[in-house]
Amino acid sequence: MMERPRWGILGAGNICNDFAAGVVTAGGSISAVGASSLSKAQALADKVKASRAVGSYEELVADPDVDVVYVGTIHTMHLPHARMALNAGKHVVCEKPLAVNEKEAQELVDLARAKGLFLMEAMWTRFFPVTRKVQEILASGELGAPKSVQADFGFIGPMEDKNHRLWDLNCAGGAMLDIGIYLVQLATMVFGASMPSVQSTALLTPEGVDHEGALSLCWSDKGSASLLFTLRATTPEHAVIMCEKGYIRLHGPAHTPERMTVFKSSGVRGKFEEQDFDFPLPQLRPGLTVIYPSSEGMMYQVLAAEKCLKEQKLECPEYPLEESLTVMRIMDAYRRQVGVTYPSESTCTVS
Ligand SMILES: NC(=O)C1=CN([C@@H]2O[C@H](COP(=O)(O)OP(=O)(O)OC[C@H]3O[C@@H](n4cnc5c(N)ncnc54)[C@H](OP(=O)(O)O)[C@@H]3O)[C@@H](O)[C@H]2O)C=CC1
Ligand SMILES: O=C1OC[C@@H](O)[C@H](O)[C@H]1O
Numbered sequence: 001m002m003e004r005p006r007w008g009i010l011g012a013g014n015i016c017n018d019f020a021a022g023v024v025t026a027g028g029s030i031s032a033v034g035a036s037s038l039s040k041a042q043a044l045a046d047k048v049k050a051s052r053a054v055g056s057y058e059e060l061v062a063d064p065d066v067d068v069v070y071v072g073t074i075h076t077m078h079l080p081h082a083r084m085a086l087n088a089g090k091h092v093v094c095e096k097p098l099a100v101n102e103k104e105a106q107e108l109v110d111l112a113r114a115k116g117l118f119l120m121e122a123m124w125t126r127f128f129p130v131t132r133k134v135q136e137i138l139a140s141g142e143l144g145a146p147k148s149v150q151a152d153f154g155f156i157g158p159m160e161d162k163n164h165r166l167w168d169l170n171c172a173g174g175a176m177l178d179i180g181i182y183l184v185q186l187a188t189m190v191f192g193a194s195m196p197s198v199q200s201t202a203l204l205t206p207e208g209v210d211h212e213g214a215l216s217l218c219w220s221d222k223g224s225a226s227l228l229f230t231l232r233a234t235t236p237e238h239a240v241i242m243c244e245k246g247y248i249r250l251h252g253p254a255h256t257p258e259r260m261t262v263f264k265s266s267g268v269r270g271k272f273e274e275q276d277f278d279f280p281l282p283q284l285r286p287g288l289t290v291i292y293p294s295s296e297g298m299m300y301q302v303l304a305a306e307k308c309l310k311e312q313k314l315e316c317p318e319y320p321l322e323e324s325l326t327v328m329r330i331m332d333a334y335r336r337q338v339g340v341t342y343p344s345e346s347t348c349t350v351s
Contacts, residue, residue, distance in 0.1 A: 005309045006031040008066030008090070009050070010057055010081055012040040014291040015095060016072035019122070020048040021288040022298025023070075028306060034060025048288070057081060061088035068118070068309060071095060074165050075172035076344045079104045082119070086111050091118035093305050096181055100172045100342055101335075102328040109321045112314065120305055120316045121324040123185055127300035129279035130257035131189075132318075134241065134248055137262060138190065144244025146190045149225040153179045153255060154235030157211065166231060167209055172342045174210040176202075176331055180229035182255040183239075184327045185319075187217055187225035190241055193323040194219065198330055202338035203232070210340050217330065246272060256281075256294035 007028060009020050012035035023030055030050040035041035038055030045053035054060050061069060061084050069085035071078055071094040082094045092112065098121040099105040112119035125131055138146055158164045165171035166178055187196075197220070202213040212230040228235070237252035246264040250257045258279055263272035281296040290296060308316050315321045335341065 002067060002309055002312075004028060005067040005091070005306055006065055008060050008063055008069045008085075009033045009044065009048075009072065010060055010069050010085065011035055011072040012044040013072060016070070017044060017047070018290045018292055018295035018298050019070050019072055019302070020044060020050070021284055021290050021295065022302045024048050024288060025282060025285050025296070025299045026302040026306070028302055031065040032060055032063050034063075057084060061085045061090055066090060068093060068305070070122070075100055075177055076170065076342065079108065082108050083111060086115055086117055086119070089115070089117070091309060093120050093122050093301075095122045097121070097177050097331065098324045098328065100177070101345060102325060102332050105325055105328045109325065112321075116314065118305075118309055118314050119321060120308070121319060121321075122301060123181075123319045123324070124298060124301040125182055125185065125255050125257070126189070126319045127304040128257050128297055129300070130250065130260050130277065133277050133279075134250070134260065135189065137248065138241070138243070143246045143248070143262070143264065145222075146241055146243045147223040148242040149187050149190050149223070149227075149239065150242070151183045151186055151225070151239035151250075151254060152228040152230075152235040153182055153237050154212075154228070154230035154233045155179075156234060157231030167205065167207065167211075169208055169340075169342055170344070172344065174213075174340060175229045175231050176210055176213050176334055176340075178231075179255070180213055180215070180227065180334075181327060181331065183225075183227040183229055184215070184217075184330050185323070186239055186241075186254070187227065188323055188326055188330075191217075191219045191222045191225070193320070193326040195326060195329055196225075198333040198337070200334040200337040202334075202340070204338070204340065208340060210335075210338060213334065213338065215330075215334055253294060256297050258294075 033045040041053035068091040196217040199216040239250040239254040
């Protein structure tokens with residue numbers, strides 16, 4: 001049995017910094033950082049006190065001291081980099097989205113299963129204590145069945161940097177794959193991983209990237225979700241899960257939730273008993289810093305992945321691969337409806 005897996009960090013960009021800080025904060029061990037250049041890898045390795053740095057992804061995945069590779073590169077690189085790591089016999093935790101479309105994601109799932117290796121999409125929201133509390137309350141039935149989800153996620157994208165990955169079709173940029181995915185996974189968490197009906201609208205940049213989108217999802221036997229994601233407005237990032245006997249409000253930022261309020265119907269329409277739940281973010285180990293807001297919470301995901309590896313699981317029960325695939329299928333349907341295609345996709349990849 002693997003006591004603590006040894007991590008390899010593939011990439012040395014922003015989220016790799018934050019994930020590596022999460023490993024260190026969780027008390028884990030990083031054997032190596034591998035990036036497109038040795039100097040980039042070395043800078044991150046020094047910061048998080050990794051044992052070594054290597055100047056190519058191939059060297060990283062070949063490292064015998066690496067048990068599990070964290071893939072933190074841009075969306076279009078997830079398939080080749082995760083595939084490379086799996087083919088080298090490493091377990092993989094891959095940043096969201098698992099790949100650019102369902103076909104690519106399925107390839108990774110099939111490969112991991114064929115090789116008997118662990119694969120998980122790094123949907124870190126799932127591992128926050130607030131998210132776990134929401135699931136506990138929904139499962140208890142105290143609010144009755146969930147019927148509707150309303151959620152938003154929006155910030156002003158990096159307007160000053162026209163070459164940023166978020167605006168670049170070649171990097172599979174856009175609002176849906178970057179942030180809309182958090183809202184979709186909230187809906188599938190509540191209603192399950194069967195495929196809903198999908199109705200979409202979006203605003204596209206002249207280059208064809210979705211800088212705002214809205215989704216209406218309907219699981220005919222269960223409920224519906226109304227989701228807004230945007231790179232052109234600052235939104236509260238609230239989420240509300242409405243049930244038969246009350247509702248749960250996830251206070252913003254709901255993709256990294258620290259606070260929720262449960263409103264239980266008092267029996268009189270419009271009157272509720274309220275209960276707050278607070279789970280403040282963990283503190284980083286001294287000397288570490290993170291780049292994205294709330295990335296202190298990355299530690300929860302590291303611990304969840306390590307627990308799976310210790311228990312020799314091949315996927316994470318809190319975010320199973322079938323759910324990653326359904327989320328991908330919903331995002332594919334959205335892109336088909338609003339007319340967003342990435343150049344990396346052949347004409348038939350978005351089925
Ligand atoms: N969980 C979360 O909260 C967040 C998740 N993410 C996810 O993390 C991933 C990376 O995002 P982020 O860290 O912000 O991105 P960065 O641009 O900071 O880093 C991406 C890395 O990808 C590699 N890369 C390859 N080609 C390119 C290219 N054309 N442009 C830029 N980078 C390239 C580089 O690797 P190298 O270092 O080897 O040169 C680079 O460091 C995405 O999947 C994103 O969705 C992002 C932000 C927050
Ligand atoms: O995953 C993410 O969450 C936070 C956002 O700021 C970032 O753009 C995105 O990639």
